[in-house]
Amino acid sequence: MAELALEGIEKAFGTTRALDRLDLDVADGELVVLLGPTGAGKTTTLRTVAGLDRPDAGRVLIGGVDVTSEPPAVRDVAFVFQQYSLYPHYTVFENLAFPLRSPLRRQSAAVIRERVETIARMLKIESKLQNRATRLSGGEMQRVALGRALVREPALFLMDEPLSSLDAKLRETLRVELKRIQQELGATILYVTHDQIEAMTLADRIGVLEQGRLLQIAPPREIYGRPANVDVARRLGSPPINLLPPQLLPDLEAPSATHVVGVRPEDLVLNGRGVASAITQVEHLGADTVVALEANEVRLHALVSGESRLETGTTIHFSVAPDAMLFFDADGRRLDGGGERA
Amino acid sequence: MSATAHSVIEPTARERRFAATLIVIYALVTMLPLVWIFMTSLKTPQDSISYPPKVVFGPTLEGYVNLFTTRTRQTPEYMASLPPPETWWDELVRSRNMVIAGPSKFGERFLNSVIIGFGSTFLTIFLGTLAAYAFSRFRVPLKDDLLFFILSTRMMPPVAVAIPIFLMYRQLGLSDTHLGMILLYTAVNLSLAVWLLKGFMDEIPREYEEAAMIDGYTRLQAFRKVVLPQATTGIAATAIFCLIFAWNEYAFALLLTSGTAQTAPPFIPTIIGEGGLDWPAVAAGATLFLLPVLVFTILLRKHLLRGITFGAVRK
Ligand SMILES: Nc1ncnc2c1ncn2[C@@H]1O[C@H](COP(=O)(O)OP(=O)(O)OP(=O)(O)O)[C@@H](O)[C@H]1O
Ligand SMILES: [Mg+2]
Numbered sequence: 062m063a064e065l066a067l068e069g070i071e072k073a074f075g076t077t078r079a080l081d082r083l084d085l086d087v088a089d090g091e092l093v094v095l096l097g098p099t100g101a102g103k104t105t106t107l108r109t110v111a112g113l114d115r116p117d118a119g120r121v122l123i124g125g126v127d128v129t130s131e132p133p134a135v136r137d138v139a140f141v142f143q144q145y146s147l148y149p150h151y152t153v154f155e156n157l158a159f160p161l162r163s164p165l166r167r168q169s170a171a172v173i174r175e176r177v178e179t180i181a182r183m184l185k186i187e188s189k190l191q192n193r194a195t196r197l198s199g200g201e202m203q204r205v206a207l208g209r210a211l212v213r214e215p216a217l218f219l220m221d222e223p224l225s226s227l228d229a230k231l232r233e234t235l236r237v238e239l240k241r242i243q244q245e246l247g248a249t250i251l252y253v254t255h256d257q258i259e260a261m262t263l264a265d266r267i268g269v270l271e272q273g274r275l276l277q278i279a280p281p282r283e284i285y286g287r288p289a290n291v292d293v294a295r296r297l298g299s300p301p302i303n304l305l306p307p308q309l310l311p312d313l314e315a316p317s318a319t320h321v322v323g324v325r326p327e328d329l330v331l332n333g334r335g336v337a338s339a340i341t342q343v344e345h346l347g348a349d350t351v352v353a354l355e356a357n358e359v360r361l362h363a364l365v366s367g368e369s370r371l372e373t374g375t376t377i378h379f380s381v382a383p384d385a386m387l388f389f390d391a392d393g394r395r396l397d398g399g400g401e402r403a
Numbered sequence: 404m405s406a407t408a409h410s411v412i413e414p415t416a417r418e419r420r421f422a423a424t425l426i427v428i429y430a431l432v433t434m435l436p437l438v439w440i441f442m443t444s445l446k447t448p449q450d451s452i453s454y455p456p457k458v459v460f461g462p463t464l465e466g467y468v469n470l471f472t473t474r475t476r477q478t479p480e481y482m483a484s485l486p487p488p489e490t491w492w493d494e495l496v497r498s499r500n501m502v503i504a505g506p507s508k509f510g511e512r513f514l515n516s517v518i519i520g521f522g523s524t525f526l527t528i529f530l531g532t533l534a535a536y537a538f539s540r541f542r543v544p545l546k547d548d549l550l551f552f553i554l555s556t557r558m559m560p561p562v563a564v565a566i567p568i569f570l571m572y573r574q575l576g577l578s579d580t581h582l583g584m585i586l587l588y589t590a591v592n593l594s595l596a597v598w599l600l601k602g603f604m605d606e607i608p609r610e611y612e613e614a615a616m617i618d619g620y621t622r623l624q625a626f627r628k629v630v631l632p633q634a635t636t637g638i639a640a641t642a643i644f645c646l647i648f649a650w651n652e653y654a655f656a657l658l659l660t661s662g663t664a665q666t667a668p669p670f671i672p673t674i675i676g677e678g679g680l681d682w683p684a685v686a687a688g689a690t691l692f693l694l695p696v697l698v699f700t701i702l703l704r705k706h707l708l709r710g711i712t713f714g715a716v717r718k
Binding site: 111112113132133134136138139140142144146148149150159160163164165166209213 | 610611613614615616617618619620621624628629632633
């Protein structure tokens with residue numbers, strides 16, 4: 062395993078700036094998750110690290126060695142693709158054995174068999190080894206794709222939404238499994254996902270990417286509790302963070318530059334005091350209930366635990382604990398003075 | 404699908420029967436000339452030109468024997484002096500008061516067709532696959548113009564350039580050589596092959612090669628291990644088109660070959676018997692000439708069908 066460093070990476074496709082002076086470090090044995098809206102440049106970042114895309118400027122260092130102009134084969138990274146990951150003309154076994162049969166590695170047949178079977182057992186696909194890669198369910202395909210990365214012991218794993226086509230249960234199982242494997246191997250992983258539970262549970266640090274720029278990179282709790290700006294704040298949380306005009310909240314003690322106040326839905330207290338609002342919708346999610354409110358033509362969401370007896374159409378008052386508020390200026394930057402809990 | 408279930412997209416049993424009837428009728432119409440050629444190849448020279456044409460006749464292999472041999476007519480005294488015939492074909496020829504003088508040129512011409520047809524098909528596919536891959540994957544300067552130029556070489560009938568090629572080949576010493584014919588047919592076929600194959604290559608997601616390159620293979624190794632196996636359908640379909648063209652080509656073969664490298668098409672119509680064309684021998688030559696393409700097509704028919712639908716069924 063090795064550490065990764067991206068230094069001032071720029072990459073444009075025609076007029077699209079996919080990556081814009083991107084700096085990123087992943088320490089040895091660390092799992093960094095990249096989060097970002099579609100088109101943010103997450104896949105491009107991984108492809109640049111792998112050597113599939115040449116950056117227009119900047120350097121890629123793996124294990125301290127500058128590999129910017131090296132071909133993919135010698136970079137010793139494993140890549141789990143967003144789609145089309147398996148070789149359709151091979152069986153599952155051959156797919157898993159493919160990296161080990163590379164001219165760079167030349168493992169003996171016995172070693173390959175042993176290694177492939179171990180991985181297949183770990184991913185619970187040992188009964189499918191002789192299947193054609195195309196004769197698998199989506200979830201099985203994705204596990205084989207993961208397996209193909211895991212059979213090697215590369216310097217670095219790159220994973221582009223590897224669990225995206227799995228059902229919720231399998232996703233959870235594999236997520237836990239992946240974390241265990243990562244800790245066991247001490248693997249360095251750069252991981253892309255849209256799923257915030259995945260991001261929160263897997264990541265040592267989360268990097269939020271938007272329009273090819275890294276907005277913030279920090280441990281999950283800090284990203285959630287002390288986001289650097291509005292865009293980062295919006296990226297995590299479901300339902301998303303409420304962004305309120307300061308005038309809505311009476312007796313607000315906020316920095317003078319405050320333009321927007323951010324409040325997580327779970328930090329809205331529906332206690333019968335404070336701002337009056339109309340309940341427009343009540344959604345029971347099981348353990349929690351999402352309550353949609355409208356106050357002075359501002360729409361907001363509250364998350365309350367348990368099954369609530371609130372009813373649509375009635376009026377309720379809410380308040381916010383001062384230490385749960387996040388203050389943002391006109392440019393969206395977070396101001397000091399809020400988010401003390403994080 | 405169960406017998407009672409009715410699917411909106413599946414044709415009904417009646418529609419199927421109707422389609423099958425049409426196909427059978429069409430097949431019969433197109434096969435009739437082939438059947439006629441085959442029948443003629445089994446007739447005697449008299450039967451082959453009798454009017455009205457004979458549908459029922461006593462089959463004989465005389466046409467095939469005449470195709471492969473040259474014969475001389477002899478006096479009855481000489482015939483009587485010969486030892487008894489050793490083989491059935493000797494006997495057949497002697498019954499016409501002739502003896503076999505030696506083998507004909509048909510075997511050689513047929514072999515020339517095989518060498519030139521398959522040789523040019525192989526060369527076309529080899530070059531075409533690499534070119535198509537490059538056009539599909541790399542940033543080639545002026546790519547669209549180059550592709551259009553390649554296609555434009557097929558916009559006139561190839562024979563239109565027969566005279567310049569004839570002169571050029573004479574200068575270069577390529578007239579009547581196997582190499583010359585292979586190069587010529589490759590040049591004609593290559594443009595179509597590049598276009599067809601590029602279409603197939605474009606359909607193979609590049610993620611496969613990229614995955615292979617990350618897995619420790621060079622681009623060329625990835626091409627061989629990952630791209631080629633997935634392109635077999637397209638390659639097979641293209642190969643059949645190329646082979647059929649090269650195999651059946653008549654005009655250039657007539658113009659540029661006369662001896663060493665002459666292929667079967669210009670040779671077959673020149674098979675002369677006593678008193679004009681030996682129609683059963685010509686028909687026998689045509690029948691044998693059809694076989695290789697038939698076999699090749701049947702062997703690759705699964706690929707061909709999928710190839711012609713241009714990946715519509717490929718996932
Ligand atoms: N080969 C390419 N040619 C042209 N533009 C490209 C190419 N690859 C990516 N882009 C553009 O670069 C930007 C970043 O793309 P990228 O694939 O990295 O996004 P992403 O963050 O992975 O998105 P998603 O979450 O949808 O996968 C997008 O605007 C995309 O349209
Ligand atoms: Mg992507």
